[in-house]
Amino acid sequence: xxxxxxxxxxxxxxxxxxxxxxxxxxxxxxxxxxxxxxxxxxxxxxxxxxxxxxxxxxxxxxxxxxxxxxxxxxxxxxxxxxxxxxxxxxxxxxxxxxxxxxxxxxxxxxxxxxxxxxxxxxxxxxxxxxxxxxxxxxxxxxxxxxxxxxxxxxxxxxxxxxxxxxxxxxxxxxxxxxxxxxxxxxxxxxxxxxxxxxxxxxxxxxxxxxxxxxxxxxxxxxxxxxxxxxxxxxxxxxxxxxxxxxxxxxxxxxxxxxxxxxxxxxxxxxxxxxxxxxxxxxxxxxxxxxxxxxxxxxxxxxxxxxxxxxxxxxxxxxxxxxxxxxxxxxxxxxxxxx
Amino acid sequence: xxxxxxxxxxxxxxxxxxxxxxxxxxxxxxxxxxxxxxxxxxxxxxxxxxxxxxxxxxxxxxxxxxxxxxxxxxxxxxxxxxxxxxxxxxxxxxxxxxxxxxxxxxxxxxxxxxxxxxxxxxxxxxxxxxxxxxxxxxxxxxxxxxxxxxxxxxxxxxxxxxxxxxxxxxxxxxxxxxxxxxxxxxxxxxxxxxxxxxxxxxxxxxxxxxxxxxxxxxxxxxxxxxxxxxxxxxxxxxxxxxxxxxxxxxxxxxxxxxxxxxxxxxxxxxxxxxxxxxxxxxxxxxxxxxxxxxxxxxxxxxx
Numbered sequence: 045x046x047x048x049x050x051x052x053x054x055x056x057x058x059x060x061x062x063x064x065x066x067x068x069x070x071x072x073x074x075x076x077x078x079x080x081x082x083x084x085x086x087x088x089x090x091x092x093x094x095x096x097x098x099x100x101x102x103x104x105x106x107x108x109x110x111x112x113x114x115x116x117x118x119x120x121x122x123x124x125x126x127x128x129x130x131x132x133x134x135x136x137x138x139x140x141x142x143x144x145x146x147x148x149x150x151x152x153x154x155x156x157x158x159x160x161x162x163x164x165x166x167x168x169x170x171x172x173x174x175x176x177x178x179x180x181x182x183x184x185x186x187x188x189x190x191x192x193x194x195x196x197x198x199x200x201x202x203x204x205x206x207x208x209x210x211x212x213x214x215x216x217x218x219x220x221x222x223x224x225x226x227x228x229x230x231x232x233x234x235x236x237x238x239x240x241x242x243x244x245x246x247x248x249x250x251x252x253x254x255x256x257x258x259x260x261x262x263x264x265x266x267x268x269x270x271x272x273x274x275x276x277x278x279x280x281x282x283x284x285x286x287x288x289x290x291x292x293x294x295x296x297x298x299x300x301x302x303x304x305x306x307x308x309x310x311x312x313x314x315x316x317x318x319x320x321x322x323x324x325x326x327x328x329x330x331x332x333x334x335x336x337x338x339x340x341x342x343x344x345x346x347x348x349x350x351x352x353x354x355x356x357x358x359x360x361x362x363x364x365x366x367x368x369x370x371x372x373x374x375x376x377x378x379x380x381x382x
Numbered sequence: 383x384x385x386x387x388x389x390x391x392x393x394x395x396x397x398x399x400x401x402x403x404x405x406x407x408x409x410x411x412x413x414x415x416x417x418x419x420x421x422x423x424x425x426x427x428x429x430x431x432x433x434x435x436x437x438x439x440x441x442x443x444x445x446x447x448x449x450x451x452x453x454x455x456x457x458x459x460x461x462x463x464x465x466x467x468x469x470x471x472x473x474x475x476x477x478x479x480x481x482x483x484x485x486x487x488x489x490x491x492x493x494x495x496x497x498x499x500x501x502x503x504x505x506x507x508x509x510x511x512x513x514x515x516x517x518x519x520x521x522x523x524x525x526x527x528x529x530x531x532x533x534x535x536x537x538x539x540x541x542x543x544x545x546x547x548x549x550x551x552x553x554x555x556x557x558x559x560x561x562x563x564x565x566x567x568x569x570x571x572x573x574x575x576x577x578x579x580x581x582x583x584x585x586x587x588x589x590x591x592x593x594x595x596x597x598x599x600x601x602x603x604x605x606x607x608x609x610x611x612x613x614x615x616x617x618x619x620x621x622x623x624x625x626x627x628x629x630x631x632x633x634x635x636x637x638x639x640x641x642x643x644x645x646x647x648x649x650x651x652x653x654x655x656x657x658x659x660x661x662x663x664x665x666x667x668x669x670x671x672x673x674x675x676x677x678x679x680x681x682x683x684x685x
Binding site: 169 | 426474477478481482484485488489491492493494495496499500502503504613617620621624628655656658659662663665666669670673
């Protein structure tokens with residue numbers, strides 16, 4: 045840990061009690077959605093989509109920490125997402141008598157497991173840089189997916205390529221909402237802590253960071269482990285939302301989806317990531333509703349076109365360089381254009 | 383006991399080696415496109431695997447619909463892919479040349495998804511698996527206990543001809559010298575009067591044409607095609623390019639042959655379901671031991 049007096053950060057942590065308008069805003073959204081739900085305006089299908097948007101937000105916030113803030117290119121995010129999902133589901137399925145307590149145990153086990161694996165993988169491969177790191181993490185993601193495919197040979201309950209069935213449904217809207225809020229605050233406070241500043245300095249220039257005494261290996265690994273844990277938590281929620289897991293839900297393309305969200309949202313922007321995750325989910329689902337059935341096949345043709353056009357118009361992402369007011373600090377250095 | 387006999391028998395090993403090299407040569411044709419494009423614009427062209435898929439389909443239509451003879455079918459696929467590659471470069475990548483590299487990478491992924499889902503539409507290629515036609519009767523020859531089919535001979539010969547041709551273009555022609563110059567130092571190349579835009583387009587066209595040829599050969603050797611067939615071979619060819627040292631043409635060939643052989647040997651001796659895991663574990667190990675790949679050159683870091 046760096047000496048705090050060396051890098052003073054005034055008013056850097058979010059203090060919700062001083063931020064009344066933010067609390068009102070958070071509660072208002074929650075009440076609005078639950079009201080719409082109880083009056084039947086939103087059917088169960090849509091509430092599932094809303095929750096999925098929340099899960100993608102949590103996962104994308106994790107990748108934003110790894111790539112957007114620490115600058116470590118990762119193409120294997122879905123592996124940690126899957127590890128969280130499978131490990132917690134194994135716990136909740138075996139301990140189903142305990143009710144919600146099993147979910148808590150599953151969550152903790154998933155977090156610990158993902159953190160350990162991320163540490164073991166991160167320590168060696170984070171020595172690699174940019175594209176090479178991307179390829180190594182991509183390889184890790186594919187290895188994990190193949191292991192999921194063949195897991196039933198060792199643990200029959202995991203179902204292998206047939207999929208894992210009958211996971212108890214614990215993920216409800218208030219829970220997901222709580223997790224999204226918590227994840228946002230934790231990421232925000234992490235980024236503006238001294239650890240976060242060290243991570244940002246590595247992204248800006250790792251050699252320069254090292255020359256002023258930042259232990260780059262330590263902070264790179266820290267960012268990687270922390271971001272991966274977010275993916276793991278998202279996986280836990282995902283598993284207990286759909287109650288069915290299949291290895292194809294955690295393949296290479298799922299890592300790409302999260303990367304798309306982070307880049308579209310703008311690297312190193314929490315607000316951008318949240319907006320992009322929600323827009324991405326609703327774009328994909330909304331096209332399903334808007335498009336007439338004859339051209340429903342076009343849904344996944346339109347989506348990459350939108351992606352390409354957004355990138356051509358705004359190569360830095362939609363939310364790059366901006367942040368919601370409550371996520372900022374007094375002297376916000378991420379806010380300024382370089 | 384029979385199993386042990388098979389495992390230790392030499393001819394079984396040689397047989398698998400030939401199968402592996404067959405796959406390796408197809409990977410080599412794809413990997414060269416990755417490595418050349420990376421050398422010139424420093425971009426992982428994720429859409430390359432899908433250009434390979436389009437090549438396979440173009441070959442399919444040339445063979446089964448228009449009944450073209452094989453050499454014309456492969457030329458048709460190569461031309462079509464070259465046009466697609468150049469179009470992608472002009473429309474999607476050129477506007478982003480001065481943007482952050484990640485933007486171009488995301489665009490490449492977008493192009494990849496677009497090609498996959500657009501070609502899945504019913505009026506394009508359709509979402510179904512198609513059986514690939516063989517332009518000639520398949521027969522196998524026994525050479526010292528090892529079976530070699532004429533398909534394998536075809537794959538080997540076409541791939542080797544194309545690789546030699548590519549070496550000739552890159553090493554001997556004026557365009558090839560310009561390509562190497564641009565890949566070495568783009569700004570200096572521009573000062574020497576090289577048309578960098580043309581060279582970039584040319585490289586995309588050349589790489590895509592090779593991928594198209596690879597697609598046709600893949601279709602004939604493993605006769606089943608579908609719009610998502612490009613993802614895995616594309617990734618593996620890319621891994622092969624990295625293994626050999628991305629940016630290096632001989633490296634890509636060697637990496638691809640290693641990748642194909644390792645993959646086939648894994649399915650033959652260990653487990654066919656685990657072969658991807660083993661192939662990618664080798665990749666990670668190679669990257670950790672020699673991060674620039676087998677033939678890659680160290681780039682000095684500038685502070």
